[in-house]
Amino acid sequence: MSIATLISGASQLLTLRGHGRRRGAALGNVGLVKNGAVLIADGLIVSVGPRVQVEAHPLARSAQRLNAAGRVVLPGFVDPHTHLIHAASRAEEYELRIMGASYEEIAKRGGGILNSVNKLRAVTSDALKQRAHADLKRFAAYGTTTIEAKSGYGLDLVSELKILKLHKELSTEQPLDIVSTFLGAHVIPAELRTRPSGVNDYVSLLINKLLPEIATQKLAEFCDVFCERGAFNLAQSKQILEAGKRHALRPRIHSEQLSRTGGTQLAVKLGAASCDHLEKINRADIRALAKSKTVATLLPGCDFHLGLKQYAPARDLIDAGAILALATDYNPGTSPTVSMPMILSLACTQLRMTPAEAITAATFNAAYSLGRDKQIGSLEVGKLADISIFDVDDYREIPYYFGMNTCHTTIKRGQIVYSKSSLSAT
Numbered sequence: 001m002s003i004a005t006l007i008s009g010a011s012q013l014l015t016l017r018g019h020g021r022r023r024g025a026a027l028g029n030v031g032l033v034k035n036g037a038v039l040i041a042d043g044l045i046v047s048v049g050p051r052v053q054v055e056a057h058p059l060a061r062s063a064q065r066l067n068a069a070g071r072v073v074l075p076g077f078v079d080p081h082t083h084l085i086h087a088a089s090r091a092e093e094y095e096l097r098i099m100g101a102s103y104e105e106i107a108k109r110g111g112g113i114l115n116s117v118n119k120l121r122a123v124t125s126d127a128l129k130q131r132a133h134a135d136l137k138r139f140a141a142y143g144t145t146t147i148e149a150k151s152g153y154g155l156d157l158v159s160e161l162k163i164l165k166l167h168k169e170l171s172t173e174q175p176l177d178i179v180s181t182f183l184g185a186h187v188i189p190a191e192l193r194t195r196p197s198g199v200n201d202y203v204s205l206l207i208n209k210l211l212p213e214i215a216t217q218k219l220a221e222f223c224d225v226f227c228e229r230g231a232f233n234l235a236q237s238k239q240i241l242e243a244g245k246r247h248a249l250r251p252r253i254h255s256e257q258l259s260r261t262g263g264t265q266l267a268v269k270l271g272a273a274s275c276d277h278l279e280k281i282n283r284a285d286i287r288a289l290a291k292s293k294t295v296a297t298l299l300p301g302c303d304f305h306l307g308l309k310q311y312a313p314a315r316d317l318i319d320a321g322a323i324l325a326l327a328t329d330y331n332p333g334t335s336p337t338v339s340m341p342m343i344l345s346l347a348c349t350q351l352r353m354t355p356a357e358a359i360t361a362a363t364f365n366a367a368y369s370l371g372r373d374k375q376i377g378s379l380e381v382g383k384l385a386d387i388s389i390f391d392v393d394d395y396r397e398i399p400y401y402f403g404m405n406t407c408h409t410t411i412k413r414g415q416i417v418y419s420k421s422s423l424s425a426t
């Protein structure tokens, strides 16, 4: 066994301990321990809780000691919705939107997702990988230790497989965990739009060619669909998600973002892991989510960046008992940020979530939505030592300070993967 590490001296230690997914009032329970400590060995947490108790562990005496020096220690963020692999920004569309064009108008003119598809197809796998490596370093610098990543800017056999293979390669080349999702059903590719049978041809490509190949090569755990006007309708979404399930890919869905399509209730019926966006959900959708194990993943960064006034009804979802998670939706068109702390700030001010609720949604419930709640999302014995340390006195200051990075240190499987300055020994 390698040498153990003992982290102590935190002003607050948030363990997020507890049983199962967090709904309603339980969402606000961050398991705060004052004068707490965490003991790590072989990448796992072997003891956590009050300092005296942790220091009594047999491995503590010989452990390497790290002093959190009055900072706040909590689980690394889990970002359950990103579009990691893309070729370039879409700053030109950002300016067009500011000047008055809507997201849907830009998409109709060949901008939007298709713009990113053209850019991605034009670059090499190596160039995409280089960009993703830099982005993953940035995720770590904001306290994130696991991300979900979707394909969806390839939209043909070769390019979609290229993206999914990159997820796999990147998982072995850098420390953060990447959970891979197939989002071939992002939009219909431009080359098929002019054909009368274009949509059906594309759905058939996804179901008959891509899904079997992805399943054989084990390139994704989840299958996602953008169920929206101008993308995939309810019947097509159902067909694709059911096909994914036949290949053991659990459904996720982009639903009720710009219009109400009924995608949320479809996904709940299919036992989806997560329904994401939800700006346009109605009471019946909220009730369906509340009664289900499907996570409601909110993406306030997207509304903020698009300058939209309507955010998802987080309070109604929490009060009804839905399982809430938060994500960056990192993508070049609608949410170009890797910062979970910024998402927490938006969750607090725009979604009216408390800082504690937002932190639980960005750690434990996010891990649950990825089927990883037994391994990550809280600081508990036996879980991965995925930890972030923030340079604040009080956890509420993580969302309170916005647009600035207060993350001091990020630890993945017991190894420091980001640090502003080294932590002193105690």
Ligand SMILES: [Zn+2]
Pocket: 081, 083, 254, 329, 331
């Ligand atoms: Zn998305």
